[in-house]
Amino acid sequence: MKVSMTVNGRLVNGDVEPRTLLVHFIREELALTGTHIGCETSYCGACTVHVDGEATKSCTMLAVQAEGASITTIEGMAMGDELHPVQEGFWERHGLQCGYCTPGMIMSGAALIAANPSPTEDEIRHGIEGNLCRCTGYHNIVKSIEYAAAKARGETPPPADWEEAVV
Amino acid sequence: MYPRQFEYVAAGSIEEAVGVLAANPGAKVMSGGMSLIPMMKLRLLSPETVVDIGRVSGLDAIEDKGDYISVGALVRHGAVATSAVIGEHATALGQAASWTGDPQVRNRGTLCGALAHADLAADTPAAALALGMTMVAQGPNGTREIAASDFFVDSLMSALSPDEILVEARIPKRGGGSAYDKLGRRGGHSDYAVAGVASWVAMSDGVVTDCAIGITGVGTKPTLAVGAMEALRGQGPDGIAAAADRALEGITVLEDLYGSEAYKAHLAKVYTRRSLEQAVAAAS
Ligand SMILES: Cc1cc2nc3c(=O)[nH]c(=O)nc-3n(C[C@H](O)[C@H](O)[C@H](O)COP(=O)(O)OP(=O)(O)OC[C@H]3O[C@@H](n4cnc5c(N)ncnc54)[C@H](O)[C@@H]3O)c2cc1C
Ligand code: FES
Ligand code: FES
Numbered sequence: 223m224k225v226s227m228t229v230n231g232r233l234v235n236g237d238v239e240p241r242t243l244l245v246h247f248i249r250e251e252l253a254l255t256g257t258h259i260g261c262e263t264s265y266c267g268a269c270t271v272h273v274d275g276e277a278t279k280s281c282t283m284l285a286v287q288a289e290g291a292s293i294t295t296i297e298g299m300a301m302g303d304e305l306h307p308v309q310e311g312f313w314e315r316h317g318l319q320c321g322y323c324t325p326g327m328i329m330s331g332a333a334l335i336a337a338n339p340s341p342t343e344d345e346i347r348h349g350i351e352g353n354l355c356r357c358t359g360y361h362n363i364v365k366s367i368e369y370a371a372a373k374a375r376g377e378t379p380p381p382a383d384w385e386e387a388v389v
Numbered sequence: 390m391y392p393r394q395f396e397y398v399a400a401g402s403i404e405e406a407v408g409v410l411a412a413n414p415g416a417k418v419m420s421g422g423m424s425l426i427p428m429m430k431l432r433l434l435s436p437e438t439v440v441d442i443g444r445v446s447g448l449d450a451i452e453d454k455g456d457y458i459s460v461g462a463l464v465r466h467g468a469v470a471t472s473a474v475i476g477e478h479a480t481a482l483g484q485a486a487s488w489t490g491d492p493q494v495r496n497r498g499t500l501c502g503a504l505a506h507a508d509l510a511a512d513t514p515a516a517a518l519a520l521g522m523t524m525v526a527q528g529p530n531g532t533r534e535i536a537a538s539d540f541f542v543d544s545l546m547s548a549l550s551p552d553e554i555l556v557e558a559r560i561p562k563r564g565g566g567s568a569y570d571k572l573g574r575r576g577g578h579s580d581y582a583v584a585g586v587a588s589w590v591a592m593s594d595g596v597v598t599d600c601a602i603g604i605t606g607v608g609t610k611p612t613l614a615v616g617a618m619e620a621l622r623g624q625g626p627d628g629i630a631a632a633a634d635r636a637l638e639g640i641t642v643l644e645d646l647y648g649s650e651a652y653k654a655h656l657a658k659v660y661t662r663r664s665l666e667q668a669v670a671a672a673s
Contacts, residue, residue: 351579
């Protein structure tokens with residue numbers, strides 16, 4: 223089946239089997255391998271992209287369902303050399319270890335602060351409920367998103383844990 | 390992981406989708422795909438034809454119709470969870486939707502899809518039972534209404550026939566107060582219900598004049614807790630504990646990965662009490 227959609231601002235066309243999952247289309251047809259596949263069960267969130275602005279598990283959507291949609295993947299987050307605030311947050315607050323969950327976490331974090339610019343810690347934890355991380359224990363991921371939210375509001379992010387500890 | 394091959398039809402209207410279902414026995418309708426696609430990936434289900442109604446316009450509204458609230462086939466869990474009119478008149482349903490899955494699931498999964506899917510541990514069916522909702526099904530011969538109490542037939546089986554589509558769910562505005570509470574599989578309110586209970590009560594002079602209680606997660610299907618409902622009618626708030634003790638009358642508790650029979654029976658009573666307390670507080 224013919225399918226066309228906008229991915230990271232670029233119009234793309236494909237000819238796919240109906241069973242092609244959006245994540246396979248993104249990774250294999252478009253060679254955008256930043257979007258990961260971590261499970262078979264729609265639980266891990268490593269495949270999260272934005273579909274018309276909403277966080278979506280791209281392993282649980284058919285490519286043909288995305289006909290005409292506007293998709294953003296992790297590759298579309300930075301503006302040239304300037305990282306998206308959530309990317310910068312993960313960098314500044316050590317929001318990753320192995321990095322496998324990170325693209326999905328960043329996409330969920332970005333959708334969260336777009337909808338709720340001043341999330342509480344509790345709201346952040348619930349906001350990333352659809353994303354699993356097997357390394358970090360989530361603490362620094364939450365701190366990364368707090369950093370990003372402050373940055374996106376034009377405020378100075380709270381100091382890092384390790385800076386607090388020194389004081 | 391790829392599902393098996395299938396033919397995909399993007400329906401332009403419900404009539405068209407019903408026509409495809411009627412002409413292709415074994416075809417499946419798809420709304421949000423949040424249950425259908427995982428089942429197809431795991432090859433628990435391999436329909437030859439998938440009819441996607443996701444693009445049919447005009448089905449995504451929540452409307453106040455005076456004596457009932459209409460929820461269209463394509464209204465997502467996220468929209469139900471944040472709707473002011475549902476929050477006011479159908480609190481239990483708003484809570485159940487807000488605790489269904491995770492943000493990504495709520496962005497695509499639909500209320501009608503979840504009701505039609507009829508998972509024995511799904512959240513919104515409990516609220517549908519407690520709130521006395523009505524399902525509007527459209528098939529080749531037009532539409533018919535099905536009461537929630539007749540809708541959940543068995544595990545993953547609703548009263549819809551294979552060529553019918555659930556086009557609307559209606560919530561009567563019956564006054565009173567309602568609440569949903571659950572223990573999720575991942576703890577707190579997260580994930581499917583190990584035990585989940587929705588309650589609706591109407592009060593007058595401190596006495597419960599009418600009530601309905603829907604239980605999910607513990608038995609073979611979302612079920613009305615008729616024993617507890619009978620016990621609570623005519624009682625004040627101090628009758629809640631005794632009513633909750635009768636929560637499991639007529640329900641066969643299933644042991645599963647998430648709890649033994651005894652544990653789930655215990656949870657059902659605890660969550661019946663908690664949801665009744667909240668519903669009574671809301672109605673008072
Ligand atoms: C990670 C994850 C976590 C989840 N957690 C929860 C949870 O905590 N609680 C919970 O209750 N649910 C949970 N779900 C399920 C979720 O609520 C689904 O959205 C819902 O069960 C199905 O809705 P859908 O619109 O996605 O339907 P689909 O997946 O499109 O369809 C599901 C089934 O219903 C049928 N169907 C769909 N729409 C209609 C219709 N209008 N008329 C007739 N038949 C129809 C389909 O043919 C299919 O058999 C979870 C799902 C995932 C992936
Ligand atoms: S790969 Fe999509 S949720 Fe795990
Ligand atoms: S950093 Fe390894 S899974 Fe999250």
